[in-house]
Amino acid sequence: MNSGALRIGAAVAIVLVLVIGVFAAVRGMAVRSAAPVVTPAPAPPVAWAPVDRPGPALTVPAAELDASVACTRATRASRDTALLLSGTGADPATSFDWGVRPLLTAEGFRSCYSTAPDRNTGDVAVRAEYVAHAIRTIAADTERKVAVVAFGEGGIAARWALRFWPDLRDQVSDVVLLGTPNGGLPLCSAGCSAADWQLAAGSPFFQALDSGAATFPGIDYSVITSDLDTTVPPAAAALPGVVSTTVQQVCPGREVEHLSLGLSDAVSLALAVDALRNPGPVDPTRIPPATCGDARPVEIQPGPQERGTAAVLAAQNVTGAPVNGEPPLPCYTRADPC
Numbered sequence: 616m617n618s619g620a621l622r623i624g625a626a627v628a629i630v631l632v633l634v635i636g637v638f639a640a641v642r643g644m645a646v647r648s649a650a651p652v653v654t655p656a657p658a659p660p661v662a663w664a665p666v667d668r669p670g671p672a673l674t675v676p677a678a679e680l681d682a683s684v685a686c687t688r689a690t691r692a693s694r695d696t697a698l699l700l701s702g703t704g705a706d707p708a709t710s711f712d713w714g715v716r717p718l719l720t721a722e723g724f725r726s727c728y729s730t731a732p733d734r735n736t737g738d739v740a741v742r743a744e745y746v747a748h749a750i751r752t753i754a755a756d757t758e759r760k761v762a763v764v765a766f767g768e769g770g771i772a773a774r775w776a777l778r779f780w781p782d783l784r785d786q787v788s789d790v791v792l793l794g795t796p797n798g799g800l801p802l803c804s805a806g807c808s809a810a811d812w813q814l815a816a817g818s819p820f821f822q823a824l825d826s827g828a829a830t831f832p833g834i835d836y837s838v839i840t841s842d843l844d845t846t847v848p849p850a851a852a853a854l855p856g857v858v859s860t861t862v863q864q865v866c867p868g869r870e871v872e873h874l875s876l877g878l879s880d881a882v883s884l885a886l887a888v889d890a891l892r893n894p895g896p897v898d899p900t901r902i903p904p905a906t907c908g909d910a911r912p913v914e915i916q917p918g919p920q921e922r923g924t925a926a927v928l929a930a931q932n933v934t935g936a937p938v939n940g941e942p943p944l945p946c947y948t949r950a951d952p953c
Contacts, residue, residue: 662950663826670780671947673744680748686727686756687720695762695788696725696753697891700746702767702794702877703735703810704931710766713923714879714915721914722888724762727753735768736808736935738942739820743775750776750783760788762891766877767847768810770795775824777831779947784831791837791890791897793877794847797829797854808935809942816851818941823948829855837890837897839876839883846873857896860886864899866907874927879920881909 673680685708686696697719701710707728719726729749731742746763753761763773770792777783777790799816813820830836838859840849853859862871862882869882876883885906890897911920946952 661822661826663823664779664948664950664952666778666827666831667781670747670782671945673748675741675744675748680745681752683730683745684727684749684752685730686753687716687725694724695760695891696727696757697762697764698727698729698746698749698753700729700763700765700769700773701735702769703808703814704933704935705927706730706734706930709923709926709930710878713919714911715764715884718884718888718912718914719764719891722892724891725757731772733808733935734930734933735772736810738809739768739772739813740775740942740945742772742810743779746772747776747780747783750786754786760786762789762791763787764789764791764793764887764891765795766793767795767873768814770797771814771824774829777834778824778827779945784833787834789835789837789890791839791887792852792854793839793883793887794841794844794852794873795838795854796847796851797838798851800847800851806934806937809938810935812938812941815941819944820941823944825855826948830857835890835894835896837886839886839897841869841871841873841876841880841883843870844873844876860897860899862886865902865904869907874924878927879911879915879924881912882906884912 699707699711699715701707707730711728716726727749729745731737731745735742750761750763765773770790773790774797777787796814799818799821800814802815803811812818836854836857838852838854838857840847840852840859840861842849842861842863849859849861862869862876862880865882865886871880871883882902885902886897886899889901893901
């Protein structure tokens with residue numbers, strides 16, 4: 616074979632190699648493009664603890680728990696004792712000494728405080744241990760059930776205790792929630808305490824709290840709100856299965872904001888007392904229309920109210936210790952404890 620033929624043959628071979636390579640590449644691209652896109656499987660839903668599983672042992676030292684409960688008197692009363700739980704940023708004494716407690720005393724109710732550390736800015740699940748201990752202690756001392764009256768975050772701590780310590784449910788007659796963010800609050804953006812993170816709508820804390828059941832049979836739940844509460848509006852206070860009552864149902868157009876709703880407003884506190892006095896939840900039709908003419912109950916004088924409100928605001932302005940995120944959920948919240 617001459618040299619010209621060899622050159623032609625080599626050129627043909629090169630062309631064939633290129634054609635085969637291009638075909639293989641195109642075919643590979645087609646195969647790859649035709650392959651199904653693999654989407655990661657969604658994370659399995661969390662298996663939460665059964666609502667009837669016995670609650671865990673309390674981790675807070677017994678001496679601290681005992682010191683956290685303070686009551687107006689030790690004698691047994693003819694009515695269920697009211698356990699007063701304050702909101703984020705202020706202890707119960709700061710919140711209730713000048714108004715709610717004198718009102719309940721005048722109405723014939725014994726009342727107790729449950730005081731948790733850090734003005735209720737820490738882990739709400741830990742605060743719930745103090746609430747659980749208070750309920751057990753009061754029920755044992757009085758041989759009666761306990762009526763929980765809670766402002767703001769205090770209601771969330773009470774709900775957590777009832778969710779994860781089932782023995783408490785037979786010891787509680789009423790849960791009266793004033794301005795409690797049962798649906799959660801907007802996500803905190805800066806300087807957030809542990810409680811701030813937990814109270815954000817949709818947080819893991821709220822997912823655990825609402826798992827299984829939001830309310831429990833045998834307990835009368837009353838949700839009291841105000842249409843003008845911009846901190847916890849009625850939609851954020853709503854609790855599944857419970858009819859909310861606004862102060863405006865009793866007094867249309869009444870101007871009541873968050874702080875006065877739970878601490879001094881005559882109508883909202885009349886609704887709370889109605890829930891304590893009567894079987895079942897609050898009934899706004901039982902509130903006398905004349906109550907609409909009162910800014911505050913007669914047991915709360917203008918001077919104490921002014922000083923008390925200022926003290927609560929001052930306490931709330933001292934932010935809790937900021938943390939970088941929500942505390943881990945306790946192991947007892949899971950179906951298979953860690």
